[in-house]
Amino acid sequence: MGTFGGYTQWAVVFLIIFVLFFLLVPSFGGGAATSCAGGY
Template sequence: MDALGPYTRWAVVFLIIFVLFFLLVPTYVRTCTTTPVY
Protein backbone atom coordinates (compact mmCIF):
# COMPACT_ATOMS: atom_id res chain seq x y z
CA MET A 1 0.00 0.00 0.00
CA ASP A 2 3.05 2.27 0.28
CA ALA A 3 3.49 2.39 -3.50
CA LEU A 4 -0.23 3.09 -4.00
CA GLY A 5 -0.23 5.90 -1.41
CA PRO A 6 0.83 8.84 -3.64
CA TYR A 7 -1.25 7.56 -6.55
CA THR A 8 -4.38 7.31 -4.41
CA ARG A 9 -3.77 10.80 -2.99
CA TRP A 10 -3.37 12.26 -6.50
CA ALA A 11 -6.53 10.45 -7.65
CA VAL A 12 -8.51 11.89 -4.72
CA VAL A 13 -7.19 15.41 -5.38
CA PHE A 14 -7.98 15.10 -9.09
CA LEU A 15 -11.50 13.88 -8.32
CA ILE A 16 -12.11 16.75 -5.88
CA ILE A 17 -10.90 19.32 -8.44
CA PHE A 18 -13.04 17.72 -11.16
CA VAL A 19 -16.15 17.78 -8.95
CA LEU A 20 -15.49 21.40 -7.93
CA PHE A 21 -15.07 22.41 -11.58
CA PHE A 22 -18.25 20.56 -12.54
CA LEU A 23 -20.17 22.38 -9.79
CA LEU A 24 -18.62 25.85 -10.16
CA VAL A 25 -18.40 26.20 -13.96
CA PRO A 26 -22.19 25.94 -14.64
CA THR A 27 -22.99 28.50 -11.92
CA TYR A 28 -20.26 30.85 -13.24
CA VAL A 29 -21.68 30.58 -16.78
CA ARG A 30 -25.20 31.18 -15.48
CA THR A 31 -24.17 34.30 -13.55
CA CYS A 32 -22.25 35.64 -16.58
CA THR A 33 -24.87 34.97 -19.26
CA THR A 34 -27.95 35.02 -16.93
CA THR A 35 -29.66 32.57 -19.33
CA PRO A 36 -30.57 28.90 -18.72
CA VAL A 37 -28.13 26.62 -20.54
CA TYR A 38 -29.68 23.29 -19.54
Protein backbone atom coordinates in the same frame (compact mmCIF):
# COMPACT_ATOMS: atom_id res chain seq x y z
CA MET B 1 0.84 1.57 1.16
CA GLY B 2 3.95 2.20 -0.94
CA THR B 3 3.36 3.70 -4.38
CA PHE B 4 -0.34 2.86 -4.30
CA GLY B 5 -0.87 5.21 -1.35
CA GLY B 6 0.58 8.09 -3.36
CA TYR B 7 -1.55 7.28 -6.37
CA THR B 8 -4.75 7.14 -4.31
CA GLN B 9 -3.91 10.49 -2.69
CA TRP B 10 -3.50 12.13 -6.10
CA ALA B 11 -6.69 10.43 -7.31
CA VAL B 12 -8.68 11.83 -4.38
CA VAL B 13 -7.27 15.33 -4.90
CA PHE B 14 -7.98 15.18 -8.64
CA LEU B 15 -11.50 13.88 -7.98
CA ILE B 16 -12.28 16.71 -5.54
CA ILE B 17 -10.95 19.34 -7.97
CA PHE B 18 -12.91 17.79 -10.84
CA VAL B 19 -16.17 17.74 -8.85
CA LEU B 20 -15.71 21.33 -7.67
CA PHE B 21 -14.89 22.43 -11.23
CA PHE B 22 -17.94 20.61 -12.61
CA LEU B 23 -20.20 22.24 -10.01
CA LEU B 24 -18.80 25.77 -10.24
CA VAL B 25 -18.46 26.14 -14.03
CA PRO B 26 -22.24 26.07 -14.83
CA SER B 27 -22.94 28.73 -12.18
CA PHE B 28 -20.20 31.03 -13.53
CA GLY B 29 -20.40 30.23 -17.26
CA GLY B 30 -24.18 30.04 -17.46
CA GLY B 31 -25.39 28.73 -20.82
CA ALA B 32 -21.88 28.16 -22.22
CA ALA B 33 -21.11 25.13 -20.04
CA THR B 34 -24.57 23.59 -20.35
CA SER B 35 -24.68 23.97 -24.12
CA CYS B 36 -21.25 22.35 -24.36
CA ALA B 37 -22.22 19.44 -22.11
CA GLY B 38 -25.85 18.68 -22.88
CA GLY B 39 -27.06 21.33 -25.31
CA TYR B 40 -29.92 22.59 -23.18
